[in-house]
Amino acid sequence: MISAKNVNKYFYIPEELHALKDVSMNVAAGEVLVVIGPSGSGKSTFLRCLNRLEYANSGSITIEGTEVLDPNCDINEIRAEVGMVFQSFNLFPHMSVIDNITMAQMTVRKRSKKEAEKKGMELLEKVGLAHKYNVYPDQLSGGQQQRIAIARALAMDPKVLLFDEPTSALDPEMVGEVLDVMKNLAKEGMTMVVVTHEMGFAREVADRVVFMDGGQLVEEGTPEHFFTSPEHERTKLFLSQIL
Amino acid sequence: MMNYTGLDRPKKPGYYLFWKAMFVAICLLGIGFIYAAADFVDYNWRWEQVPQYFWLDKDLEVRSEAEGDLTKIDKTAAGYTLIIQDGGHEEIVNLPPDANIFLVEGDYVYMGDTIAEYRVSKPGILLEATYVTLKVSMLAIVLGIIVGILAGLMRISENPCLRWLSVTYVELIRGSPLLVQIFLWYFVAGSLINAMLDKVGLSAIPALWYGVFALAIFTGAYVAEIVRAGVQSVHRGQSEAARALGLSGQQAMRKVILPQAFRRILPPLAGQFISLIKDSSLLGVIAVRELTKATREVISSSLMSYELWIACTIMYLVLTFALSVAVQYLERRAVR
Numbered sequence: 001m002i003s004a005k006n007v008n009k010y011f012y013i014p015e016e017l018h019a020l021k022d023v024s025m026n027v028a029a030g031e032v033l034v035v036i037g038p039s040g041s042g043k044s045t046f047l048r049c050l051n052r053l054e055y056a057n058s059g060s061i062t063i064e065g066t067e068v069l070d071p072n073c074d075i076n077e078i079r080a081e082v083g084m085v086f087q088s089f090n091l092f093p094h095m096s097v098i099d100n101i102t103m104a105q106m107t108v109r110k111r112s113k114k115e116a117e118k119k120g121m122e123l124l125e126k127v128g129l130a131h132k133y134n135v136y137p138d139q140l141s142g143g144q145q146q147r148i149a150i151a152r153a154l155a156m157d158p159k160v161l162l163f164d165e166p167t168s169a170l171d172p173e174m175v176g177e178v179l180d181v182m183k184n185l186a187k188e189g190m191t192m193v194v195v196t197h198e199m200g201f202a203r204e205v206a207d208r209v210v211f212m213d214g215g216q217l218v219e220e221g222t223p224e225h226f227f228t229s230p231e232h233e234r235t236k237l238f239l240s241q242i243l
Numbered sequence: 244m245m246n247y248t249g250l251d252r253p254k255k256p257g258y259y260l261f262w263k264a265m266f267v268a269i270c271l272l273g274i275g276f277i278y279a280a281a282d283f284v285d286y287n288w289r290w291e292q293v294p295q296y297f298w299l300d301k302d303l304e305v306r307s308e309a310e311g312d313l314t315k316i317d318k319t320a321a322g323y324t325l326i327i328q329d330g331g332h333e334e335i336v337n338l339p340p341d342a343n344i345f346l347v348e349g350d351y352v353y354m355g356d357t358i359a360e361y362r363v364s365k366p367g368i369l370l371e372a373t374y375v376t377l378k379v380s381m382l383a384i385v386l387g388i389i390v391g392i393l394a395g396l397m398r399i400s401e402n403p404c405l406r407w408l409s410v411t412y413v414e415l416i417r418g419s420p421l422l423v424q425i426f427l428w429y430f431v432a433g434s435l436i437n438a439m440l441d442k443v444g445l446s447a448i449p450a451l452w453y454g455v456f457a458l459a460i461f462t463g464a465y466v467a468e469i470v471r472a473g474v475q476s477v478h479r480g481q482s483e484a485a486r487a488l489g490l491s492g493q494q495a496m497r498k499v500i501l502p503q504a505f506r507r508i509l510p511p512l513a514g515q516f517i518s519l520i521k522d523s524s525l526l527g528v529i530a531v532r533e534l535t536k537a538t539r540e541v542i543s544s545s546l547m548s549y550e551l552w553i554a555c556t557i558m559y560l561v562l563t564f565a566l567s568v569a570v571q572y573l574e575r576r577a578v579r
Contacts, residue, residue: 053483080489090484094502094577103498104488149484156488 001160001191002027002050007059009045009215019045020056021215027160027193032186034202034223035195037212038238043195046212047162050193051082064159080108083153087165089145091137097124097148098133101155109156116155123151127181143174147181160191167198199243203227211235286549293550296369296541305342305359309334313350323359327352369551372537373558379455379533380520380562386459387519388512391466396496398471409467416464421457422525428457429529454526462519469511473504506577513570517563524559534558 002025009020019042027033035043048054050061052068052075061068063078092100101123102116111119124130127147129140137145146166153161163182167175179201186192186205196202202209202223209226211219211234219226219235227243230236281288295301311329323344325336338344342361352358366374397409416424429450437447477500485495527536538555542548 051487053487076486076489076491079487082487084484084487086480086484088480090478090480092481092484092499092503094506104485104490107494107498108489152488 001029001031001064002193003060003062004046004050005060007046007049007056007061009042009049009054009056019215020049022059023212023215023217024059025210025217025220027191029159029191030189031207032190032192032194032205033208033210034206035193035210035212036197036199036202036238037218041212042215043212044164047164047193047195050162051079051084053084076108080104080156081159083156083158083161085146085149085153085161085163085166087168089137089142089149089169091145091149091152093137096134096136097129097140100137100148101152104152105155119155120151123154124148126154126184127151128177141174142170143177146170146174146178150178150181150185154185160193161185163192163194163196165195165197167196197242199227211238213238281549288550289547290550292545292547293554294367296367296551296554298364298370299367300364301362302360303363304357305336305338305361307334307336307352307354307356307358309352310354311352313346313348313352316344316346316348325358368537368541369534369554369558372532372534373562375451375531375537376520376523376533376558377562379451379458379523379526379531380516382455383458383462383519383523384516386455387462387466387516390459390463392470392501394463394467395470395474398467399474413464413467416461417468421461421522422528424461425454425457425525425529428460429453450529451526451531454523454529454531458519458523458526461522462515465515465518466512469508469515470504473508474500476507477503506574509570509574509577513567516566516570520562520566521559 004023004025007020007023008018011017011019021042023042023046025033025046035047037043045054049056050063050068056069059069063082066073066078068075068078092103095103098117098120101120102113105111105116105119106113109116121130121133124133127150129144129147129151132140132144132148137148140148150161150166166182167178170178175198179198182192182194182201183205194201194206204223206223208220209223210217211226211230211232213234219230219232226235227239230239307327309327309329309332311327311332311334313325314328315324315326317324317326318340320340322340323338323342325338325344325346327334327336336358338359339361342359344359346352346358394409394412397405398413400406400409433448433450433453440447474496481499481503482495485499486492490498523533524535526533527539530536532540534555538551542551545551
């Protein structure tokens with residue numbers, strides 16, 4: 001499904017930084033991959049390279065066989081197949097909830113308004129917010145906004161969903177509702193790449209866990225292996241600090 | 244009373260009362276000063292003469308400009324047609340249908356005789372000029388918005404040609420006097436364009452339109468900077484979210500960025516357009532009879548400079564205030 005090979009990414013502003021060092025990773029269809037690591041380890045950068053919100057400097061990233069780093073590829077077409085959920089939700093504040101969900105369907109997928117709204121209401125039902133279809137994002141709590149953002153991504157019928165620390169900006173009591181939605185998606189067989197600090201979620205839902213540090217992929221394995229018998233010193237140190 | 248925000252110590256009720264009274268006192272002082280100044284100049288105020296320049300409503304006598312026999316009075320739906328004949332010469336006088344004609348067919352008319360009388364009731368010169376100012380300003384605002392959005396988007400484009408064109412345009416236009424620009428538009432660009440139009444058999448573009456172009460291009464430069472700032476103020480996450488959904492850069496700009504930028508740039512845009520209404524007073528120099536030029540004309544014939552300049556100011560205030568109210572309404576509607 002997704003295959004990343006020797007991905008390197010440099011930032012030059014504010015100062016030169018080798019953010020990703022030869023990162024290689026594969027995600028199979030239907031798999032839930034959780035990426036963990038200390039802040040600044042490059043996990044978000046890696047996620048953003050997958051749909052080219054950041055342009056990787058070298059290496060290869062293919063999604064369903066299409067090379068993302070090829071400058072001539074139709075990146076908009078690829079992005080339409082790759083849903084993304086952001087840490088800060090990034091709902092469109094000038095649109096009602098239902099318009100947030102239908103806008104891209106109509107613009108990119110060329111669906112009729114009726115079709116798009118039907119799909120939108122189904123998804124709102126799914127995330128438990130059908131009654132909020134006509135309010136504006138600023139009238140919703142963080143957890144509700146993030147569920148809407150998930151519905152917005154799902155509305156495009158993506159083949160894979162990328163989550164960039166979806167619960168980090170939420171109040172503790174709202175984390176659960178968002179994780180529940182994500183768990184249900186995993187059960188339905190959605191392919192997901194999740195950058196998170198929620199170790200409980202990783203342990204329970206992940207098919208595979210990847211640990212990144214200093215721009216490198218340090219260790220990967222099943223959650224069981226990962227949380228009970230990590231091999232690398234850095235992984236052990238990280239887990240001991242957060243658990 | 245304002246809600247207590249908690250950032251400062253709560254104010255006592257007397258605080259607000261005192262400063263409200265202070266506001267009224269300052270206003271009264273200002274009015275008093277103006278009154279004293281008007282009294283000092285020992286001016287003969289003739290306010291009763293002013294309304295006629297806004298609405299002309301009076302009996303108008305029609306005097307004959309020829310001498311001869313009134314041979315025929317024709318009444319049609321459009322009015323009366325009088326024919327005065329003197330030898331071979333025929334003078335035709337047209338009158339509105341409500342005219343009161345003092346003569347009958349066959350009367351002999353001397354030059355300067357009162358033939359008829361009718362009532363005219365129509366907008367006066369200052370009202371007509373206000374309409375011209377309004378028209379010029381509105382056209383320039385609409386064109387200025389279009390030019391400004393284009394230039395503003397060019398300014399943040401990746402294409403160096405577009406970006407440099409926009410920077411050059413903004414710097415040149417913002418840095419040079421509007422009066423000079425109006426002259427250039429009308430006397431240089433205008434002569435050339437009108438000559439070319441004449442060559443291909445089209446009629447010339449009137450001065451008013453050159454005035455509109457000059458104002459629109461001038462305002463566009465300021466609007467461009469406002470638009471640029473507005474677009475750049477929209478959080479980066481918004482365009483990322485839009486692009487991540489598969490929208491193209493253009494679609495993201497149109498559906499996500501510009502609507503949000505628009506809400507933020509409304510207040511500075513309003514200020515710019517109020518400026519534009521006042522700047523339109525410069526169009527008098529290319530013979531567009533807008534409010535200021537009309538006021539000068541009327542003053543030179545009536546010598547009521549104080550009353551008419553005050554009236555002129557009030558008309559500008561009406562226009563600018565109406566614009567402020569309209570923009571505030573838009574802002575309230577687009578509060579999200």
